[in-house]
Amino acid sequence: YPASCWKWHYEHGLVIKAISEVGAASGENRFHGIDQEWIDHFVNEKGEICTYRVSEFNLDQVNPGKLLFPLYHRTGDGRYAAALKLLRSQLRDQPRTPSGGFWHKQIYPHQMWLDGLYMAGPFYAEFAVTFNEPAIFDDLIHQFMLIEQHARDPQTGLLYHAWDEARAQQWANPGTGCSPHFWGRAIGWYVMALVDVLDFLPSEQPHFAKLIDILNHLAHAMTRFQDPASGLWYQIVNFPNRPGNYRESSVSAMLAYGFAKAVRKGWLAPEYLSAAQRAYHGLLENMIRVDARGALTLEGTCSVAGLGGNPYRDGAYEYYIKEPVATNDFKGVGSFILAALEMDRALESNI
Structure with a gap:
């Protein structure tokens, strides 16, 4: 991974x-x-971030900013604070749906994607704590509750990939605004x-318990679709036997x-650690390959999936299963490393 x-x-x-985090552990x-x-490669003496553009209003581009917090805490360097505040300014001006949800990107109007909650949420929460801006928490909780309210399927308890409040996209259900698949x-x-947000959210915060409930309901729904043979989950969660579907690493x-951390923190019942361990061992047994030099390769990660755009992605089943499957894709590798660290913590604490 050269510069x-x-x-x-x-x-x-x-x-x-x-x-x-491996280094810290x-x-x-x-x-x-x-x-x-890595951060110093992008952040200059003024706190400007090379290649980053606020005007794109792209939630994906907020996620790397989480790396700035420990550097700011360790060094007190003002350029890290300036970069953090630059990213915060994007969220202050981020376009919103009529109900107050962040647009996923400027180019995706009136749309909330589940992905966006990770891209901006943990950064937003840590910023609130670091710079004493507690009003953020109400807005952040609203983001989680809003997408869950509209994207949750009442039959399965699963969440659809995205929700178009304007119901203007070809992929959007005319009644619900949701995309077609889980x-x-x-x-x-x-x-x-x-x-990751719950790490920073004060437990006395109104609706803190609601986020715990959302986590528990979603964990219950997802474990119902965990592959009993491998412990893994499928690209399209609820169609394990449909032609073309596959067990997906990320x-x-x-x-x-997520499950292992939530058990460690007391947000999920201990039984979910077993589900996490089955998934982790399923990855080791089915998705990790060791070459002749002893180097590890993680297989089976969907390289990308989105909605709309040009060429237009309609969110059909065939679209999701035909996107390329990659090896050592960072979305899989990063998540796998974080899962491995949680497995170690579970062993150390004898959960």
Whole structure:
């Protein structure tokens, strides 16, 4: 992963955060400073972020900003504070749906995607604590409750990938505004967002318990669709036997991480640690390959999936299953590392 390949991009932010957490957990010098080296590649002396544009109003571009918080706390360097406040300014002006939900991007009007809760939510929560802006919490809780209210399917309890409040998109159900399918990784992003935001949300905050309830209901719904043979989840969660569907690595790693962390924090019952462990072992047995040099490869990650755009993505089943499947994709690798760290913590604490 040479510097020439670095990008201010959500999946790069995810994998660098995961590596830095390995360093914090292990104390190994080889991981020390990777977060600062990466951030300093982009952030100049004025706190400006190379390649980042507020005017794009792209929630994906907020996620790497989480790496700034530990650097600011360690060094007190004003340029890190300036960069954090620059990203905060995007969320202050982010276009919103009539109900107050963040548009996923400027180019996706009136649409909330589950992905966006992870891309902006944990950053937003940590900013509230770091810069003493508690009013953020009400807005942040509203984002989670709003998308859950509209994207949740009453029959399965699963969440659709996205919701178009304007009901203007070809992919949007004319009645509900929801996209057609339950995409595994979108739900994985949402679960990770919940458990990472809850780290910062004061327990006395109104609706704190509501987020715990949302997490529990979604965990219950997802475990019903966990593959009993492998412990993994499918690309389209509720159609395991439909032709073309496949067991997908990133959702399995994300849920392993989210469930295990939530059990450790007391937000989910201990039984969900078993679901997390089954998923993690399923990844080890089915998706990890070791080459002749001893290097690991993670297989089975959907490279990308979205809605709308040009060429237009209609959210049909055939669309999701035909997107390329990648090896060592950062969305899978970063989530897998975070899941592995939670597995270690579970062993250490004898949960």
